[in-house]
Amino acid sequence: MGVERMTGRILLSRTAESLYWLNRYIDRADSTARLIEMGNRMAMLPGAYSQQEWRSVARASGCLDQFEDPEGITEAAIVRILLLDKDNPSSIRACLENARANAKSARTSLTMAMWDALNDGWRKLELMDVAAVQRELQGVLDWVKSRTAMIRGSSTSTMLRDDGYLFLGLGGHIERADMTLRLLDVKSYVLLPETEVVGGGRDHHQWTSVLYATSAVRAYNHIYRSDYSPGKIAGFLILNKQFPRSLLFSYSKIVRCLDRLAESHGSRHACNETAEKMQSDLQRLQVGEIFRQGLPEFVAETIGTTQRLGAEISEAYHF
Amino acid sequence: MFDEMSGTGDEIRAPYARVAKWIEDAGVALLQKRSEEAEAIFRRIGITFAVYGEGGDPERLIPFDLIPRVFAAQEWAVLDRGIRQRARALNAFLYDVYHRGEILRAGIVPEKLVYQNAAFVPAMMGVEPPGRVYSHIVGIDIVRTGPTGFQVLEDNCRTPSGVSYMLENREIMMRMFPSLFAGGAVQPVDAYPDHLLKTLREVAPPACNDEPNIVLLTPGSFNSAYYEHSFLADLMGISLVEPRDLFIDNGLVWMRTTHGPQRVDVIYRRIDDDFIDPLAFRPDSLLGVPGLFDVYRAGGVTLCSAPGAGVADDKSIYIYTPDMIRFYLGEKPILDNVPTFRCADSDECAHVLDNIDELVVKEVHGSGGYGMLIGPKATAEECTAYSERIRKNPSEFIAQPTLALSTVPSLGPTGIGARHVDLRPYCLVGRDMRLVPGGLTRVALREGSLVVNSSQGGGVKDTWVLSE
Numbered sequence: 001m002g003v004e005r006m007t008g009r010i011l012l013s014r015t016a017e018s019l020y021w022l023n024r025y026i027d028r029a030d031s032t033a034r035l036i037e038m039g040n041r042m043a044m045l046p047g048a049y050s051q052q053e054w055r056s057v058a059r060a061s062g063c064l065d066q067f068e069d070p071e072g073i074t075e076a077a078i079v080r081i082l083l084l085d086k087d088n089p090s091s092i093r094a095c096l097e098n099a100r101a102n103a104k105s106a107r108t109s110l111t112m113a114m115w116d117a118l119n120d121g122w123r124k125l126e127l128m129d130v131a132a133v134q135r136e137l138q139g140v141l142d143w144v145k146s147r148t149a150m151i152r153g154s155s156t157s158t159m160l161r162d163d164g165y166l167f168l169g170l171g172g173h174i175e176r177a178d179m180t181l182r183l184l185d186v187k188s189y190v191l192l193p194e195t196e197v198v199g200g201g202r203d204h205h206q207w208t209s210v211l212y213a214t215s216a217v218r219a220y221n222h223i224y225r226s227d228y229s230p231g232k233i234a235g236f237l238i239l240n241k242q243f244p245r246s247l248l249f250s251y252s253k254i255v256r257c258l259d260r261l262a263e264s265h266g267s268r269h270a271c272n273e274t275a276e277k278m279q280s281d282l283q284r285l286q287v288g289e290i291f292r293q294g295l296p297e298f299v300a301e302t303i304g305t306t307q308r309l310g311a312e313i314s315e316a317y318h319f
Numbered sequence: 320m321f322d323e324m325s326g327t328g329d330e331i332r333a334p335y336a337r338v339a340k341w342i343e344d345a346g347v348a349l350l351q352k353r354s355e356e357a358e359a360i361f362r363r364i365g366i367t368f369a370v371y372g373e374g375g376d377p378e379r380l381i382p383f384d385l386i387p388r389v390f391a392a393q394e395w396a397v398l399d400r401g402i403r404q405r406a407r408a409l410n411a412f413l414y415d416v417y418h419r420g421e422i423l424r425a426g427i428v429p430e431k432l433v434y435q436n437a438a439f440v441p442a443m444m445g446v447e448p449p450g451r452v453y454s455h456i457v458g459i460d461i462v463r464t465g466p467t468g469f470q471v472l473e474d475n476c477r478t479p480s481g482v483s484y485m486l487e488n489r490e491i492m493m494r495m496f497p498s499l500f501a502g503g504a505v506q507p508v509d510a511y512p513d514h515l516l517k518t519l520r521e522v523a524p525p526a527c528n529d530e531p532n533i534v535l536l537t538p539g540s541f542n543s544a545y546y547e548h549s550f551l552a553d554l555m556g557i558s559l560v561e562p563r564d565l566f567i568d569n570g571l572v573w574m575r576t577t578h579g580p581q582r583v584d585v586i587y588r589r590i591d592d593d594f595i596d597p598l599a600f601r602p603d604s605l606l607g608v609p610g611l612f613d614v615y616r617a618g619g620v621t622l623c624s625a626p627g628a629g630v631a632d633d634k635s636i637y638i639y640t641p642d643m644i645r646f647y648l649g650e651k652p653i654l655d656n657v658p659t660f661r662c663a664d665s666d667e668c669a670h671v672l673d674n675i676d677e678l679v680v681k682e683v684h685g686s687g688g689y690g691m692l693i694g695p696k697a698t699a700e701e702c703t704a705y706s707e708r709i710r711k712n713p714s715e716f717i718a719q720p721t722l723a724l725s726t727v728p729s730l731g732p733t734g735i736g737a738r739h740v741d742l743r744p745y746c747l748v749g750r751d752m753r754l755v756p757g758g759l760t761r762v763a764l765r766e767g768s769l770v771v772n773s774s775q776g777g778g779v780k781d782t783w784v785l786s787e
Contacts, residue, residue: 010532010558010574010576010578010581011576011577011578012558012560012564012574012575012576012577013564013575013576013577014561014563014564014575016577101540104540104545104549105539105540107540107549107553107559108549108552108553108558108559112364115364116363116364119363120363163577167577261577265577265578317577318575318576318577318579319577
């Protein structure tokens, strides 16, 4: 085995994997909190939105099959399954615990500030029941968002920009791309071009709910004022270059991380090609073309590509 | 009863002058408040030991007692020589029993105790470890009984733990009470990780002809000492690996990295012999790296400590350490053993059974303070039941008189009280021998208790060796 000796810090494959998943879990916890926040908001509106919205929340989080009564999902069921269920790997509690377990396993690659942020309050949700969360749902969601922001911020401000940082970044951006895609998947039925002519209150709320779930309302308004239309909303979430949860933005970041990894490892892999092709496709796409091709089809195909990309990354870096 | 601060009377002993004044100036209430702050820091940094399956918090803190334990420079000088002497003799003994067995032939240590010992590894016979070192980190547990009375309670030749507390306790004290350390009154201990790395580098295997790749092998993040493993790896800047990160190929050990396989030369393993290689030791073990032991024997990698090093720290072998010092070094032991009765000997066993209410009886292979009987504190029924166990299997037990262990003032919820302590220094053995001035002081926080183990309500203290 003619392998030359590495100098400097060598990253174990297991550590790279832990860092990658650590950030995926953190971002998933954050996104799930935003999803629930959106559901909660819709439930306050007049009309029959609430159950319908809780159902899309459950679907977008990939957990619909865990609900006993998928047609009559309540806030309590959402809190139990998406927030507190330790056996549901997508629940916020499980995500935070898994993130910490991965952090522990990669502990020597984390800074003290990051460990601090991950460690602080990690048992909070374990000690709460459904009723306690429901009494202060928004407070708990805010806590989740601020924890994850703290963790992200501590890594940005204290970590060496080495390979470990790049794997961390990859996990975060892939998870974010994935979440935006899943949300579009669930909502693609309201974002059809023909509904544009329908207009009116109902669809307005449906459309803006997508923006709420990605915390994009203000950002969207900065660009489009309050001109809500399915084309603009889908375009914003897929093709906007500046919005940090858009697909193009996430893929640009993924390409950058993979580029730098290829540089430090001295070789390029299938994952580099996959990510670059996706980025350049998105750069030249117009939203009209996506709608002509069919939004659900576009989303399904992109979800598949993103999954394949994850597998290619673990193959390239031996985890 | 000897108290290290006040001796046997009310006069403050000189080494404790600084600490005594600090306590008086601060007052108990303030110290108690600072103690809570210290605990909060420990928890935030995550200095915990893991306890799974007992319910409650799975990650617990070892209680930290703010009041330091102090040695004068000249007291330490004696300990330093005694500890090094013992670490040398123990390694000489290990080399001997895995080679010609001179000490057995001379009839000084009974063959049976070595060759039938569970910690003896026959496959180590004739193996030549780099520098002839078997135990690279020797932890020697020492108790004090008077102004000059120091005795060794136990040797730890395998993978003694706790050194992270020695380092962190000092860090916390310096952070919280900088003025206590003003003027360099206390000798630093922070060179330990550097010394450890040097030690590990010195024992690189014959197959390694450039800068060795050194790793720390941990069973994983669920191990109770995982914090210490990650802490030491971090301070030394080496990789913290689990068994699944390693594999054997072409007679060498490799670790899986994002750059592909990287060769490994020295493994500081914090895993017991039984679990390092399922091919050589426990075939039922899911842990371990298959083939690792063969590579070690062929000189492709160094394991620290060497497999089979445990045969020197067994409680039945302990009795002979002073003889080892005389036999191998031709020196007089600087540190005495605690007088020990072997129940394997029928006369000594009879003595133990007759006096069980005055003795401490231990299982030969036990550790962690479990399974022992403290005669003076036990009920008559407990003594009878334990005697029955001894009669059934005498060679499994040893007994020692209950020592008048020294005490050090310690902070409790109701104020300051005298609590029993011991000391574990960590002697590093490579081509050179290294010992930082200090160690881990464990304290029995329950009043009157003699058990200092963290699993049994023990705590820890910062341990000072004063500058001249």
